[in-house]
Amino acid sequence: MSINYSERIPNNVNLSSDRALQRALEHWQPRFLDWWSDMGPDGSSASDTYLRTAVGVNARDWASYGYVKMPDYRWGIFLADPIENRTIGFGDNYGDPVWQKVPGELRTQFRRIIVTQGDTEPASVEQQRLLGLTCPSLYDLRNLFQVNVEEGRHLWAMVYLLHAHFGRDGREEAEELLERHSGDLDNPRILGTFNQPISDWLSFFMFTYFTDRDGKFQLKSLAESAFDPLSRTCRFMLTEEAHHMFVGDTGLSRVIKRTLQVMKQMGTDDPASIRAQGAVDLQTFQRYLNFWYSSSLDLFGAEESSNAAFSFANGIKGRPDEATYGDHVASDSILKIDSQDGLKEVATRNAMNEVMRTSYTQDCAIGLKRWNRLIAREKVDFEISLPSSKFNRNIGFWGGITTDPTGNEVAINEFDKRRSDWLPSESDNKFISSLMQRVVTPGKIAAWLAPPERGIDNKGLDYEYVRLR
Numbered sequence: 469m470s471i472n473y474s475e476r477i478p479n480n481v482n483l484s485s486d487r488a489l490q491r492a493l494e495h496w497q498p499r500f501l502d503w504w505s506d507m508g509p510d511g512s513s514a515s516d517t518y519l520r521t522a523v524g525v526n527a528r529d530w531a532s533y534g535y536v537k538m539p540d541y542r543w544g545i546f547l548a549d550p551i552e553n554r555t556i557g558f559g560d561n562y563g564d565p566v567w568q569k570v571p572g573e574l575r576t577q578f579r580r581i582i583v584t585q586g587d588t589e590p591a592s593v594e595q596q597r598l599l600g601l602t603c604p605s606l607y608d609l610r611n612l613f614q615v616n617v618e619e620g621r622h623l624w625a626m627v628y629l630l631h632a633h634f635g636r637d638g639r640e641e642a643e644e645l646l647e648r649h650s651g652d653l654d655n656p657r658i659l660g661t662f663n664q665p666i667s668d669w670l671s672f673f674m675f676t677y678f679t680d681r682d683g684k685f686q687l688k689s690l691a692e693s694a695f696d697p698l699s700r701t702c703r704f705m706l707t708e709e710a711h712h713m714f715v716g717d718t719g720l721s722r723v724i725k726r727t728l729q730v731m732k733q734m735g736t737d738d739p740a741s742i743r744a745q746g747a748v749d750l751q752t753f754q755r756y757l758n759f760w761y762s763s764s765l766d767l768f769g770a771e772e773s774s775n776a777a778f779s780f781a782n783g784i785k786g787r788p789d790e791a792t793y794g795d796h797v798a799s800d801s802i803l804k805i806d807s808q809d810g811l812k813e814v815a816t817r818n819a820m821n822e823v824m825r826t827s828y829t830q831d832c833a834i835g836l837k838r839w840n841r842l843i844a845r846e847k848v849d850f851e852i853s854l855p856s857s858k859f860n861r862n863i864g865f866w867g868g869i870t871t872d873p874t875g876n877e878v879a880i881n882e883f884d885k886r887r888s889d890w891l892p893s894e895s896d897n898k899f900i901s902s903l904m905q906r907v908v909t910p911g912k913i914a915a916w917l918a919p920p921e922r923g924i925d926n927k928g929l930d931y932e933y934v935r936l937r
């Protein structure tokens with residue numbers, strides 16, 4: 469199904485055939501644009517940015533590149549092509565045909581899950597709105613803006629489902645998605661991590677590596693949903709999400725590469741000397757990683773959850789890559805999960821959050837292996853590691869329990885004493901902020917990270933990815 473760009477709202481859902489829905493979304497559209505101009509990337513609206521726009525939903529032909537002023541970006545509604553005769557892949561209704569409408573008895577749960585996913589999308593744009601002012605290069609600025617417009621589109625994706633399938637409640641929820649704001653004391657975003665400001669680019673790369681990867685796993689589990697429009701929406705979103713993780717992965721690699729260069733040039737592994745050269749010492753890198761990884765782990769929810777069991781049983785949300793599991797019903801098995809009172813037996817359905825978190829952790833580890841190879845090649849004695857999933861948790865079995873990064877419990881005062889060894893301190897934040905100087909000369913890159921290996925869309929590194937106005 470090709471995308472119709474001649475309509476006010478580009479779409480491949482034949483929007484013009486449903487006048488009421490089209491009108492409702494056209495009513496929401498100017499509110500979205502107001503939100504973008506108030507809460508979107510600061511000072512960016514007049515600049516031409518070399519952006520990718522979806523022109524089809526197939527992997528082969530879905531992207532076209534060109535200069536766009538961001539407020540003119542063609543946000544729209546794109547669903548992956550339907551899979552013929554698709555059946556429900558898990559839970560109590562395993563093997564039944566998928567649903568094109570939300571079953572009445574599951575309305576509340578579906579709405580909640582769509583709203584929660586939808587809320588993270590504009591939240592991240594809000595968290596990142598000042599980053600453009602300290603971009604390390606035009607290449608990076610363009611990537612930030614690409615991520616931002618796509619998160620805006622992900623909001624559209626969820627708002628479409630709310631409008632198309634949840635009537636008046638859905639329309640109200642769609643309004644509220646523009647009213648809550650990241651970090652707002654009175655009306656914050658739903659999930660904690662999305663209320664933390666992202667004020668430096670090291671945090672941005674950590675966020676796109678770790679927190680967008682949580683997004684990937686949430687989308688993968690929703691792509692399994694029995695509610696087919698949700699599944700198709702999420703399948704298309706995953707293609708966009710992949711770029712966000714690429715930005716995080718390559719961004720963090722470049723930080724490490726630069727650090728290793730400085731260490732070699734100076735013949736030192738002393739953090740203060742590395743910092744004096746304007747690079748990020750590996751210890752600080754590790755503390756930022758500890759923070760973003762642990763806060764992303766919380767996004768999966770509690771290890772034992774009756775909510776998760778309900779979602780699985782009722783076809784709302786499956787496991788990422790459900791097809792790779794042997795037992796899709798999972799009604800009479802258990803999982804042993806480490807708790808404070810030792811291994812706890814949890815019914816598999818109630819342990820779905822933990823199942824997802826475990827695959828997420830394995831996916832996170834892939835980048836670390838690559839980074840550690842870079843470090844080992846330079847014969848530097850340091851290994852970047854993921855902290856234990858017990859470390860710095862706010863919810864679940866380990867919520868509020870103080871452990872060291874390897875997961876050994878420590879007394880609160882010991883934790884407080886060592887906190888600045890394990891998590892970013894005020895002075896770390898200050899140092900990282902001091903590196904955030906804006907570089908916008910084509911081809912130039914800030915000194916705290918290495919240049920990327922290649923440009924975007926086969927363009928060179930000196931390409932003017934953003935024409936600033």
Ligand SMILES: [Fe+2]
Pocket residue numbers: 589618619622683709
């Ligand atoms: Fe997203």
Ligand SMILES: [Fe+2]
Pocket residue numbers: 619680683709712
């Ligand atoms: Fe994302």
